[in-house]
Amino acid sequence: MRFVEPHGHMVSRVTDDYIDMVTAGCEAVCEPAFWAGFDRSSAQGFYDYFCQLTEHEPKRAAKFGLPHFTWLCINPKESENVKLAEEVLAIIPQFLERPTVLGIGEIGLNKNTRNELKVLEQHIDLAARTDQLILVHTPHLEDKRKGTRLIVDAIKSESRIRPERVIIDHVEEHTIRIALDAGFWAGMTLYPESKCTAPRAIDLVEMYGNERLWMNSACDWGVSVPLAVPRTALEMRRREHRPDAIDKLIYQNPVRFLSQCPKFKLPAAT
Amino acid sequence: MFTHKLTGIEIANNQMKRQFVILIVFLARPSIWFLFHSGRLDRGIDDGIRRNGIPSSANTLRRWLDAMQVKMMKRQQILDLYFMDARSKLIDLAAFLDRVDRADGEPDFRLGAFRKALSELNREKPDRAESVLLAFSDPTSEPAPSASTKAACGAWPETA
Numbered sequence: 001m002r003f004v005e006p007h008g009h010m011v012s013r014v015t016d017d018y019i020d021m022v023t024a025g026c027e028a029v030c031e032p033a034f035w036a037g038f039d040r041s042s043a044q045g046f047y048d049y050f051c052q053l054t055e056h057e058p059k060r061a062a063k064f065g066l067p068h069f070t071w072l073c074i075n076p077k078e079s080e081n082v083k084l085a086e087e088v089l090a091i092i093p094q095f096l097e098r099p100t101v102l103g104i105g106e107i108g109l110n111k112n113t114r115n116e117l118k119v120l121e122q123h124i125d126l127a128a129r130t131d132q133l134i135l136v137h138t139p140h141l142e143d144k145r146k147g148t149r150l151i152v153d154a155i156k157s158e159s160r161i162r163p164e165r166v167i168i169d170h171v172e173e174h175t176i177r178i179a180l181d182a183g184f185w186a187g188m189t190l191y192p193e194s195k196c197t198a199p200r201a202i203d204l205v206e207m208y209g210n211e212r213l214w215m216n217s218a219c220d221w222g223v224s225v226p227l228a229v230p231r232t233a234l235e236m237r238r239r240e241h242r243p244d245a246i247d248k249l250i251y252q253n254p255v256r257f258l259s260q261c262p263k264f265k266l267p268a269a270t
Numbered sequence: 271m272f273t274h275k276l277t278g279i280e281i282a283n284n285q286m287k288r289q290f291v292i293l294i295v296f297l298a299r300p301s302i303w304f305l306f307h308s309g310r311l312d313r314g315i316d317d318g319i320r321r322n323g324i325p326s327s328a329n330t331l332r333r334w335l336d337a338m339q340v341k342m343m344k345r346q347q348i349l350d351l352y353f354m355d356a357r358s359k360l361i362d363l364a365a366f367l368d369r370v371d372r373a374d375g376e377p378d379f380r381l382g383a384f385r386k387a388l389s390e391l392n393r394e395k396p397d398r399a400e401s402v403l404l405a406f407s408d409p410t411s412e413p414a415p416s417a418s419t420k421a422a423c424g425a426w427p428e429t430a
Contacts, residue, residue, distance in 0.1 A: 077420050080416070080417050110417070110420060111414060111417035112414050113414045113415070113416055113417045114414070114415060115417075116413075116417070139422065140421075140422035141406065141422035142408050142423070142426045144403075144407065145404065145407040145408065145409075146407065146408045146409075146410060149411065150413060172399075173397070173399040173400040173403055174403040200399065203399070240343060
């Protein structure tokens with residue numbers, strides 16, 4: 001089995017997780033910028049975080065033979081503070097040319113507020129000006145449906161953004177059509193307690209096909225499982241999905257989307 | 271005598287030429303079938319999703335999934351695989367409601383939303399998961415003026 005983990009917050013994980021992922025067949029990991037679990041007090045804190053994502057973490061992953069890529073932004077959980085968000089947005093461009101940066105993400109909304117929406121629009125504008133891929137975080141639980149609609153409307157209103165270069169992550173049964181019908185890619189996040197379980201994610205594949213879908217663990221500092229993608233692949237085997245269909249979902253699809261950024265190259269492909 | 275441009279095969283007369291064309295068409299049947307049908311199947315599934323959220327017919331769904339290399343199990347197989355797990359979760363739900371009822375306390379909007387979501391399980395349409403999620407969701411469309419918390423609690427406060 002081979003797979004790409006397209007959304008993992010590896011700065012929160014231990015080295016054993018890297019070993020387990022590589023042992024299970026992981027061929028690349030992509031890490032979107034995330035909330036630390038507490039609010040950073042200044043833009044300088046984000047500067048250090050972006051250095052960690054673009055310098056330190058790729059080296060740590062390389063020790064286990066795993067290519068590490070990243071996405072940059074200020075996470076929507078910290079976007080309510082517009083002044084801080086604008087200071088962070090100002091330092092992002094200097095990192096965009098770094099060799100492992102794939103795009104802007106994970107941007108989106110958290111509590112669907114006006115300030116969050118304003119900061120989201122500024123991220124979208126930055127992505128449009130610099131021709132970056134976009135990875136979108138959709139809100140949690142009761143806020144997801146409304147937030148997904150607001151996000152999709154905001155991106156669709158920006159004519160410079162092509163939908164096939166955007167992935168709407170954390171979709172569930174009540175939001176997947178909003179993303180796919182608008183021409184975006186959709187990501188299913190496999191969490192033990194929220195978002196998608198493995199059986200539900202496979203249900204969505206069986207209902208909507210596997211053309212513009214990927215799966216990720218979004219493993220972070222909370223309750224999450226770094227091996228959620230290969231475990232879901234095993235569940236697909238139990239449900240008699242063919243090996244080539246499984247490979248398409250957990251390897252070929254993320255490679256297809258991420259390869260829209262020329263910096264995404266896997267060792268086997270070069 | 272002429273030489274076919276692509277294959278380099280030498281063909282002596284018109285009869286052989288006809289036989290050669292028939293052979294090529296015969297060998298290319300699977301590709302021709304796929305080119306003709308894949309578009310129709312895609313349109314069928316897209317129309318179905320737009321109308322109902324799921325493909326419009328089981329046959330259309332199965333043929334399209336076959337084309338997409340996606341497998342679906344028979345009902346018996348799904349029950350064999352998931353019945354015990356679903357049974358266990360259903361008993362857990364019942365025990366959770368009993369536990370809440372045994373405890374003293376003020377009314378809580380989350381319990382109201384939970385009971386509303388439970389009622390979605392008895393629907394006949396195969397979109398119960400989506401309906402349960404919607405029962406917990408904020409149905410409004412305007413951005414909120416501000417956020418009082420970062421966390422979501424799982425149910426919209428005005429559901430109950």
